Amino acid sequence: xxxxxxxxxxxxxxxxxxxxxxxxxxxxxxxxxxxxxxxxxxxxxxxxxxxxxxxxxxxxxxxxxxxxxxxxxxxxxxxxxxxxxxxxxxxxxxxxxxxxxxxxxxxxxxxxxxxxxxxxxxxxxxxxxxxxxxxxxxxxxxxxxxxxxxxxxxxxxxxxxxxxxxxxxxxxxxxxxxxxxxxxxxxxxxxxxxxxxxxxxxxxxxxx
Numbered sequence: 234x235x236x237x238x239x240x241x242x243x244x245x246x247x248x249x250x251x252x253x254x255x256x257x258x259x260x261x262x263x264x265x266x267x268x269x270x271x272x273x274x275x276x277x278x279x280x281x282x283x284x285x286x287x288x289x290x291x292x293x294x295x296x297x298x299x300x301x302x303x304x305x306x307x308x309x310x311x312x313x314x315x316x317x318x319x320x321x322x323x324x325x326x327x328x329x330x331x332x333x334x335x336x337x338x339x340x341x342x343x344x345x346x347x348x349x350x351x352x353x354x355x356x357x358x359x360x361x362x363x364x365x366x367x368x369x370x371x372x373x374x375x376x377x378x379x380x381x382x383x384x385x386x387x388x389x390x391x392x393x394x395x396x397x398x399x400x401x402x403x404x405x406x407x408x409x410x411x412x413x414x415x416x417x418x419x420x421x422x423x424x425x426x427x428x429x430x431x432x433x434x435x436x437x438x439x440x441x
Contacts, residue, residue: 235289235357236380237350239370240281241397242269243386248394249367252387257300265391272387276415282314284383289359290323292350294366298326301364302336325353325361327369347376354378367397375403381410381425388418406430 242252251258251266259266293301301319308316326334327342327349334341342349350373354361363370363379373379407424414420 235354235359235361237354237378238360238381239363239379240284240383241365241370243397244389244391246390247396247398248391249397250394258296263394268389268391269387272417272419274416277419280421285315285318287360288318288322288362289357290361292325292361292363294369295326295328295331297365306336346372350378367395374405379426381423383423386420404430
């Protein structure tokens with residue numbers, strides 16, 4: 234059974250919207266698209282390349298799928314570690330509006346999300362990887378279906394945009410599974426889903 238692994242970029246204030254370019258996701262008048270670009274370095278590239286050594290399939294939100302489908306099929310270098318996997322491996326998109334995907338190897342999931350993703354994990358050897366797809370990640374976290382979260386936090390605050398952990402998120406605790414910081418200050422941290430938070434208090438007893 235495959236693990237569901239999310240890799241997502243966020244700012245210090247938790248924004249995941251449009252990290253890769255100004256036209257990527259301008260919803261809500263978002264003017265900060267491309268905020269991750271200045272922080273790319275060899276450390277960052279090495280981590281991403283390592284992630285792409287492990288997928289058995291990809292699960293993508295509709296918006297991320299459209300962005301990827303307009304770019305990666307045009308990257309035909311067989312030595313490109315990212316394009317080679319994205320173009321060759323199965324891709325799954327939960328959507329009620331995508332009916333005729335042009336990207337080879339794409340399957341639309343239009344049934345119950347929890348059942349579809351659970352079945353996908355069960356039949357996949359290797360990781361089922363989600364890249365970006367913030368709204369989908371939020372839904373899957375709420376369903377306790379994400380096994381590992383690679384959270385890449387960039388040293389920038391934007392003050393607006395869609396946030397990954399928004400008001401109303403399901404309370405969740407994770408186990409830290411490793412991490413590093415790139416030369417440009419991107420904090421790459423990996424977390425395994427552990428369950429619900431536990432609580433305590435630092436207050437001293439009244440009769441202490």
